């Protein structure tokens with residue numbers, strides 16, 4: 154594997170980021186970091202979706218220009234992602250000049266090809282979805298089911314994209330590639346939606362929607378947000394119809410688009426048809442994650458339960474975002490909805506990160522200092538032939554074997570499931586320590602046996618630090634520092650014996666890698 158290109162959805166900038174947006178960026182960052190442990194060239198794209206009627210209206214209501222609103226809010230997203238240690242390669246804004254220019258050319262090319270044509274139209278437009286809805290999609294009261302708002306009747310002459318032309322090819326692609334849409338159960342939903350698709354409007358009259366990219370040669374029309382937004386995946390890496398850049402040729406097709414379940418239709422139908430029309434290869438996977446609820450309720454401004462990621466970090470007084478990243482990433486099985494609650498957050502991160510993982514390292518290193526002055530001796534190292542304490546070598550082998558297991562989960566975007574494997578090996582190792590009681594072995598003078606237990610655990614901890622790194626890069630960094638372990642090692646190069654021989658650590662150098670979330674602070678409500 155020589156490259157891995159992954160993208161998130163680009164967020165609307167008519168508000169500040171909340172933990173639902175953060176969930177997706179954290180998942181994607183974790184996938185990116187995992188693949189950086191497997192290949193040299195990972196490119197992680199995220200950004201903001203800045204055009205459309207919603208932005209135009211919000212800006213007007215606030216007495217500022219759309220561009221001012223976008224600048225202000227795009228910055229909030231960037232600041233939040235920095236606070237969560239989201240390490241993207243490009244943050245694209247759909248108001249970026251290079252993006253706008255290429256979108257105009259894409260549109261023009263599709264007009265020339267006959268895939269985009271002009272047509273008079275009357276339809277029901279939901280500005281929340283930024284799309285036209287069918288009558289049958291509405292609630293009994295005639296509202297958009299997602300936004301519970303009455304769509305506007307819009308009558309305009311628009312450009313239309315010949316989506317129906319690609320219907321059969323899309324159906325064939327989905328059926329022939331069962332891992333194209335992840336999780337697989339969503340593929341059926343898409344196939345059902347494909348049953349009654351029609352050609353889609355891809356522009357709006359400029360006098361209705363001013364805040365949009367102008368159609369070349371037709372200044373009365375603005376390019377409709379979805380064709381603008383979806384194209385970011387290729388414009389960001391240098392797509393240019395005449396002269397595709399070296400970067401584009403190397404990175405495209407994307408390995409995965411990570412998106413929420415609500416926008417799967419746009420990605421697995423509209424975007425795929427656009428790519429087919431442009432005669433470009435298709436992304437390898439579309440991973441639709443579930444939604445995050447708060448205390449089991451849908452997050453919404455009207456319920457006043459919208460939580461920002463920054464407020465969680467602040468109210469729990471977290472020095473690094475690791476605990477929040479870990480909690481979010483493990484909040485739901487692949488593709489299912491997850492939930493955030495203060496109480497659950499506190500319990501889970503204290504149990505997994507402080508009690509199980511952090512304490513295991515801390516007490517093992519403390520015993521190494523106490524019984525061996527911090528030194529690892531070669532005779533302690535368990536091999537198939539030199540096992541002094543039963544189960545040592547098999548624990549090591551099982552831990553190393555987890556790397557493949559975790560990689561396989563990542564291939565299927567099972568991020569929570571992969572973390573579960575890591576915690577299961579932590580639990581097993583804790584049991585191995587309890588069963589073999591190195592403190593008793595030391596008391597009985599069985600020093601080689603005691604040394605072997607500690608060395609086995611520390612070798613396992615090296616593997617664990619590599620595996621937990623994508624979720625908790627700061628904790629993993631601190632673990633690796635205390636273990637003198639090279640965290641930049643590729644997963645393929647990790648061996649059974651990673652712990653360095655000789656003096657490993659002094660008493661002063663040992664410190665907890667994760668402090669329990671302070672319960673008094675945690676009890677305060679964090680909802681803003």
Ligand code: MSP
Pocket residue numbers: 161162163164165172173174176177202382383385411412413414415416443444445446452
């Ligand atoms: N701008 C479009 C996406 C264009 S992609 C070419 C959009 N923006 S959004 O801001 O409404 O949503 C951005 C992403 O955040 C989507 O993938 C959406 O599913 C995700 N989420 C928004 N609320 C969410 C939760 N409560 N939980 C999890 N993800 C959520 O759609």
